[in-house]
Amino acid sequence: xxxxxxxxxxxxxIVYALLIISFVIGIKVAPGKQLHAEKGFSxxxxxxxxxxxxxxxxxxxxxxxxLFQQTHTIPIFEFIGFLFVGIFFFxxxxxxxxxxxxxxxxxxxxxxxxxLPIAISYFVMIAIYAVYYLIVGNNFTHxxxxxxxxxxILINSQSWYVYVIILMYFAFYLxxxxxxxxxxxxxxxxxxxxxxxxxxxxxxxxxxxxxxxxWWKNGGLWSAxxxxxxxxxxxxGEWWVNSTVAFAFGVFIAEKEKSFIDxxxxxxxxxxxxxxxxxAGVTYAGIVANWNIGYWSDVGGDLGFxxxxxxxxxxxxxxxTTCLWIIVVMQKCYVSNGFYRFYGKxxxxxxxxxxxxxFSWAYLIEKGMGPQTTPIIGYANWNAAVYAILVFLxxxxxxxxxxxxxxxxxxxxxx
Numbered sequence: 001x002x003x004x005x006x007x008x009x010x011x012x013x014i015v016y017a018l019l020i021i022s023f024v025i026g027i028k029v030a031p032g033k034q035l036h037a038e039k040g041f042s043x044x045x046x047x048x049x050x051x052x053x054x055x056x057x058x059x060x061x062x063x064x065x066x067l068f069q070q071t072h073t074i075p076i077f078e079f080i081g082f083l084f085v086g087i088f089f090f091x092x093x094x095x096x097x098x099x100x101x102x103x104x105x106x107x108x109x110x111x112x113x114x115x116l117p118i119a120i121s122y123f124v125m126i127a128i129y130a131v132y133y134l135i136v137g138n139n140f141t142h143x144x145x146x147x148x149x150x151x152x153i154l155i156n157s158q159s160w161y162v163y164v165i166i167l168m169y170f171a172f173y174l175x176x177x178x179x180x181x182x183x184x185x186x187x188x189x190x191x192x193x194x195x196x197x198x199x200x201x202x203x204x205x206x207x208x209x210x211x212x213x214x215w216w217k218n219g220g221l222w223s224a225x226x227x228x229x230x231x232x233x234x235x236x237g238e239w240w241v242n243s244t245v246a247f248a249f250g251v252f253i254a255e256k257e258k259s260f261i262d263x264x265x266x267x268x269x270x271x272x273x274x275x276x277x278x279x280a281g282v283t284y285a286g287i288v289a290n291w292n293i294g295y296w297s298d299v300g301g302d303l304g305f306x307x308x309x310x311x312x313x314x315x316x317x318x319x320x321t322t323c324l325w326i327i328v329v330m331q332k333c334y335v336s337n338g339f340y341r342f343y344g345k346x347x348x349x350x351x352x353x354x355x356x357x358x359f360s361w362a363y364l365i366e367k368g369m370g371p372q373t374t375p376i377i378g379y380a381n382w383n384a385a386v387y388a389i390l391v392f393l394x395x396x397x398x399x400x401x402x403x404x405x406x407x408x409x410x411x412x413x414x415x
Contacts, residue, residue, distance in 0.1 A: 011385040012074050015059075026337025035268060037261050040330040041098075041254075046091050048336040049326070051343030054350040056084045058395060061158070061358055062388050067365040067375035073384045079290060085161065086243035086319035087326065088347070092165060093189070093250025096172050101254070107177045115169050117410040118348070122151065122162045124405055125352045129155045132356050144226060153233060158355045160240050168192065168247045186255065189248035196241040197316070201308045205230040205237060238295065238308075242315045249320055253327065264331055272328055279325040286318045349402040350395060357394045361387050 028045075030036045039045065060081035063074045096114075100106045126149060133140070133155070140148065148155040171192045175181045181188060210228060226232055235241075253260060264271060293307050303311070343350060364387045366373050376383060 008382040008385040009380045011381060011388070012072070015074050015388070016076075022337070022339060023335050026340075027333055027335050029333040030331075035261075035265060035331045036334065037265070037331070038257075040327070040334060041094070041257060044336050044341070045330060045334045046095065047344035048334065048340040049330070049344070050088060050091050050347045051340030051345075052335065053084045053087045054343045054347040055340075057081060057351060058354055058392065060084060061354060062391060065358075065362075065365055065375075065387075066373060067377070067384055067387075070375050071377070071381055071384060073381065074388075079287070082239060082243050082315060083318060083322045085239070086246040087323060088161075089165070089168070089243050089246035090250040090253075090323045092168070093172075093247035093252075094254045095250075096169070097176075097251045097254035098257075100176055107173060110169075110173045110177075112413055115166055115173075117406075117413055118162060118166055118169070120409050120413075121348060121352070121406045122159065124402070124409060125159060126151060126155050128353070128402070129356055136360075141226065156352065156355050157231070159352055160234075160237065161351060163234065164196070164240055164244060167196075168244065172251070186248055186252045189251055190245060193241070193244040193248055196235075196244055197312050200235060200238055200241045201305060201312060203236065207233050207236070238312070238315075242312060243319055245316045246319045246323055249323055261331070264328060268331065272332070275321075275325050275328050279321045282314075282318055282321045286314050289314050343399075346399040346403045349399040349406065353398045353402050354391070354395050357391055357398060361390050361394070364390075 026048075028036070028039075036045075056077065059074055059077040062068060063077040064081075068074065069078065130149060144153070147153040154160060168189070171189055172185075175185050175188050207228065231237055289311060293311055294303055295311065364376070364383045365378075366375050368374050378384065
């Protein structure tokens with residue numbers, strides 16, 4: 001009992017220690033004064049990086065639970081989930097341009113080979129979640145069921161990523177298949193990302209154009225029609241758009257990779273030190289802005305156009321500086337082991353399957369639903385530890401099965 005008490009009471013520190021150990025296992029350090037150069041951008045390095053970010057996103061969603069917030073369990077992950085997602089966008093942009101520049105006729109069958117598999121995986125996920133909600137119960141109307149099954153609204157609130165990444169893939173395809181547009185490709189992709197941000201800043205969390213802006217003044221959430229409530233429709237949340245600039249930055253780094261490596265080789269440690277200072281300063285500015293301004297908008301109100309714009313621009317800068325700092329560090333050392341390569345290869349599945357599992361084990365840590373949810377305080381924080389462990393194990397096993405299904409479903413497209 002004393003051992004269990006110690007483990008659960010100190011669960012946060014144990015998680016951090018295990019993460020550090022997982023980084024040490026398989027870390028690749030360039031010897032002496034050498035750098036990894038191109039190897040720092042290799043498929044092995046990037047796959048493991050995506051695996052790390054997939055695990056961090058899972059930790060982020062766990063840390064957002066009320067019990068974890070109240071007991072300050074793994075708090076470091078709570079407010080920086082958008083940075084982890086930004087690195088996914090960076091890797092996607094980098095990988096697309098790298099393939100485009102090295103593979104002959106890469107764009108010839110791009111929609112079928114790169115975009116359609118993501119869409120198929122998304123509809124496999126919809127089928128899984130539909131079965132889940134039929135089993136556990138739901139209060140969806142017939143209209144909601146039709147829209148959710150068709151993909152016109154979200155059945156899984158975390159699946160917004162699929163819409164945005166497909167949009168960015170299409171933008172990349174349309175731009176780079178046109179020889180006249182290629183020279184301005186990074187700029188045009190940045191415009192696509194910024195336009196998404198501008199649209200959200202203007203729109204907010206609810207469809208004001210359907211008369212939903214004052215829903216909280218007219219009886220509250222439970223009396224409003226579902227389509228007037230916050231986050232009911234698509235592109236209603238800053239998390240849809242505040243990481244997208246990283247996609248354009250990934251394309252930029254891939255396009256300028258040789259120049260970037262040549263630049264970083266000269267006085268590497270000085271540049272790493274300066275970039276680390278910038279990264280730390282921007283991160284601190286982001287934290288201060290979050291404390292003093294708040295997030296872009298809350299569920300029952302609106303920060304206003306200018307405050308949302310300031311938060312958006314700060315987060316865009318955070319994304320770019322975080323990605324830059326990581327790839328500079330990876331020039332000297334990166335992590336690559338079987339665990340993170342597995343998570344990297346299944347990163348989309350890990351991301352899309354987790355909401356269902358977070359809900360499934362929630363009875364251990366909370367009671368009630370929606371705004372009425374209250375945390376269950378367990379002895380020595382035992383239930384938080386058990387919840388996190390069960391979620392991690394269930395997500396890992398489910399991701400393997402989901403990945404296998406996706407592989408079978410998309411196999412004909414690769415011929």
